[in-house]
Amino acid sequence: MRAYLPEYEAVSARSLVEALTLLAQNPADARGRWQPLAGGTDLMVLFGVGKLPAGRYLNLLGVGELHGIDVTPSHVDLRALSTYSDVRDHQVLQREFPSLVQAAIDSGAIAIQNRGTIGGNIANASPAADTPPALLSYDAEIELVSLRGARWLPYAEFHTGYKETKRAPDELIARVRLPRLSSQDPERQQFRHYYRKVGTRRAQAISKVCLAGTALAVGGQLVKPRLAFGSVAPMPLRCPRTEEVLAAGPLDAGRIQAAQAMLSEEIRPIDDVRSSAAYRLRVAQNLLADFVAAALTPRPA
Amino acid sequence: MQQLRPAEQLELKLHVNGVSRTCTVHPMARLLDVLREDLRLTGTKEGCGEGECGACAVMVDGKLVCSCLIPALQVQSAQIKTVEGLAPSPESLDAVQRAFIECGGAQCGICTPGMLLAAHALLERHPHPTELQIREGLAGNLCRCTGYTKIFSAIVRACEERS
Numbered sequence: 164m165r166a167y168l169p170e171y172e173a174v175s176a177r178s179l180v181e182a183l184t185l186l187a188q189n190p191a192d193a194r195g196r197w198q199p200l201a202g203g204t205d206l207m208v209l210f211g212v213g214k215l216p217a218g219r220y221l222n223l224l225g226v227g228e229l230h231g232i233d234v235t236p237s238h239v240d241l242r243a244l245s246t247y248s249d250v251r252d253h254q255v256l257q258r259e260f261p262s263l264v265q266a267a268i269d270s271g272a273i274a275i276q277n278r279g280t281i282g283g284n285i286a287n288a289s290p291a292a293d294t295p296p297a298l299l300s301y302d303a304e305i306e307l308v309s310l311r312g313a314r315w316l317p318y319a320e321f322h323t324g325y326k327e328t329k330r331a332p333d334e335l336i337a338r339v340r341l342p343r344l345s346s347q348d349p350e351r352q353q354f355r356h357y358y359r360k361v362g363t364r365r366a367q368a369i370s371k372v373c374l375a376g377t378a379l380a381v382g383g384q385l386v387k388p389r390l391a392f393g394s395v396a397p398m399p400l401r402c403p404r405t406e407e408v409l410a411a412g413p414l415d416a417g418r419i420q421a422a423q424a425m426l427s428e429e430i431r432p433i434d435d436v437r438s439s440a441a442y443r444l445r446v447a448q449n450l451l452a453d454f455v456a457a458a459l460t461p462r463p464a
Numbered sequence: 465m466q467q468l469r470p471a472e473q474l475e476l477k478l479h480v481n482g483v484s485r486t487c488t489v490h491p492m493a494r495l496l497d498v499l500r501e502d503l504r505l506t507g508t509k510e511g512c513g514e515g516e517c518g519a520c521a522v523m524v525d526g527k528l529v530c531s532c533l534i535p536a537l538q539v540q541s542a543q544i545k546t547v548e549g550l551a552p553s554p555e556s557l558d559a560v561q562r563a564f565i566e567c568g569g570a571q572c573g574i575c576t577p578g579m580l581l582a583a584h585a586l587l588e589r590h591p592h593p594t595e596l597q598i599r600e601g602l603a604g605n606l607c608r609c610t611g612y613t614k615i616f617s618a619i620v621r622a623c624e625e626r627s
Binding site for chain 1: 530
């Protein structure tokens with residue numbers, strides 16, 4: 164059934180202060196607090212089928228402070244309303260954060276990529292979202308703002324459960340920060356990126372399993388490996404115990420098997436409309452082995 | 465049933481296919497419904513209504529979007545292009561439209577307006593697209609009749625004709 168329009172109220176914020184002022188209000192009536200609305204590629208899908216909760220929606224697209232990608236020598240800041248198209252077209256991101264660019268390319272199709280935003284993808288907190296594993300694999304940080312002030316969190320701490328996050332109702336995600344390796348840093352030559360989404364088709368399909376991985380490849384070993392999966396737990400998931408197994412020594416068949424065994428303890432895949440728990444576990448383990456093989460493959464000079 | 469209060473309506477100004485239009489709509493009304501029902505531009509079709517099929521694709525401020533996913537308040541003062549705005553005049557068609565007819569790229573027609581808009585967006589970005597770019601540019605548009613091959617051929621033919 165269609166959404167019933169009179170149950171909704173919506174306004175456009177013209178500045179960050181105006182947006183935060185409305186979000187700080189706590190109206191006593193049934194419509195309740197203002198909820199942020201950005202590119203609409205999640206909320207409007209629910210709206211179209213009459214499943215978006217009735218209430219107040221605050222359009223953020225007119226808030227200039229939340230648009231743009233800022234590059235400094237030490238990091239790249241994606242402001243919250245950066246779209247997937249903004250990400251995939253950005254040259255620094257293409258060069259230094261290819262997993263995030265691939266996640267943007269693999270999200271929806273062009274018309275979705277033109278609207279969907281990084282901030283919205285994170286705030287919507289779907290465990291199947293495609294950019295969170297990439298952001299986790301790059302040790303992203305996230306800035307939350309409210310009238311009370313601003314605070315930074317490691318992105319790995321942001322998701323706390325199924326569709327649960329540390330964002331308070333009066334807060335907005337302002338930006339996501341990706342740390343850069345300087346061009347002089349010797350680690351830059353050793354840094355490896357891996358991103359792979361497994362779904363029914365390339366475009367539009369929501370992931371069955373997704374893995375983003377980074378590591379330093381040093382003499383047949385992986386130093387500081389980072390693994391982040393989508394669609395295998397109630398939230399996007401870093402797998403630190405599996406990372407430890409991978410980092411503990413040379414990557415022979417035994418170590419890869421041990422890492423796959425640890426992975427089966429660390430992830431919590433379920434049966435749902437898109438796949439089964441058993442398939443997801445098997446594919447996650449295969450992706451892990453594929454990541455190791457790809458990371459250890461010498462790069463063309 | 466409770467009457468909608470006037471304060472909950474939006475005076476929406478749009479520039480659709482180069483013409484200024486004004487209508488009074490609910491701020492959460494979908495752009496798709498505003499185009500079809502308020503402005504009577506019924507070329508834009510509703511397929512899934514969930515952003516999956518691309519039948520409702522239009523250009524907003526030069527970017528391809530699904531009009532079913534856009535609430536009216538997000539397009540205040542925007543430039544909109546719909547399938548009605550592709551042909552240079554009421555008596556003629558543009559190169560892509562002609563090529564769709566010549567190559568059999570349209571059968572039942574429901575996906576065609578969205579396909580044409582996606583093709584339009586593709587050719588603005590890549591005037592001479594590779595096959596991969598064509599496939600990616602149209603990946604968000606579903607067709608249940610043609611099997612896509614004739615649609616891809618139509619885009620290739622339109623590029624040849626234009627150059």
